[in-house]
Amino acid sequence: MDLTTIVIACLALVVFIVPIMYLQRNQKQKTGEASAEFLALAEQQQARLTKHELWNDRYAIGLDEGQKKLLYLRKDDVQEQKLFLHLADFKKSTVSSESRDVNGTKVFDLIELRLAPRNPKHAEVRLEFYNKEVSIMLSGEMLLAQKWSSLISASIAEASPAGAASEKVVSA
Secondary structure (H helix, E strand, O other), X not given: OOHHHHHHHHHHHHHHHHHHHHHHHHHHHHHHHXXXXXXXXXXXXXXXXXXXXXXOOOEEEEEEOOOOEEEEEEEOOOOEEEEEEEHHXXXXXEEEEEEEEEOOEEEEEEEEEEEEEOOOOOOOEEEEEEEOOOOOOOOOHHHHHHHHXXXXXXXXXXXXXXXXXXXXXXXX
16 A cells, blocks of 8 residues: 555544544533533432433433432423432332334334322322433434333332422423
């Protein structure tokens, strides 16, 4: 190989690799900031999250296994929804989805967790994990919802129903 070919190959490599590295670095920084913000929100509620997850730059969920409390955050362009729930106030967690058939392929429109309250006078709480209106691409949200449903169900089973009333913090 001559010097010109080597220089062109190196430049082409830089042109393709540098933007990818830049995007990955920005994504990692954004995720770190969102995680710190979510953990700070948990601290404000005197919760120590033993498990938490963030996805799609819009959603976060965390569980304080000691106090049996759940923190959920959903942000969109217009508003943000914050829920802080005492799991002792719930009897069941299930995964719910809306889908349609497109050319023989199942396409999900909505995936959410539904928390059924112990008190029938209270409304069911729905925690959105995926919405086609917000994110075009599905990337593991169904598995994530199933995982969190199992975690929440286990915590509900351990929680006593004689806890404090559920708090719901919603802000725009």
